[in-house]
Amino acid sequence: MKRADLSKMLIEADRKSVWAFTPATFGALLGRVEPNYLKLMMKRLTDQGVLVRAARGVYVNPQARSLPFDIRRAGWKASCRKRARFRKSPPRSPA
Secondary structure, three states, X not given: OOHHHHHHHHHHXXXXXXXXXXXXXXXXHHOOOOHHHHHHHHHHHHHHOOOEEEEOOEEEOOOOOOOOHHHHHOOHHHXXXXXXXXXXXXXXXXX
């Protein structure tokens, strides 16, 4: 799928006030997509900044205009960027 087509789909979802996705809802948005390819696509889109991983299995469109007001006010986008830097934990020492 081309990025321009995906942008159109995300804009259309935003018009319907859909700004958060699970892999199942994102797959429904795209149509029939193989589950392994869907995971890979969502990972790549997250790496490119098209989607933001909010939690395990929850992705957010950061360009959405329909985000709830309290999320915008709380600086949610900035906090996601900070969390992304500290996501990996140091290796554990054997006990």
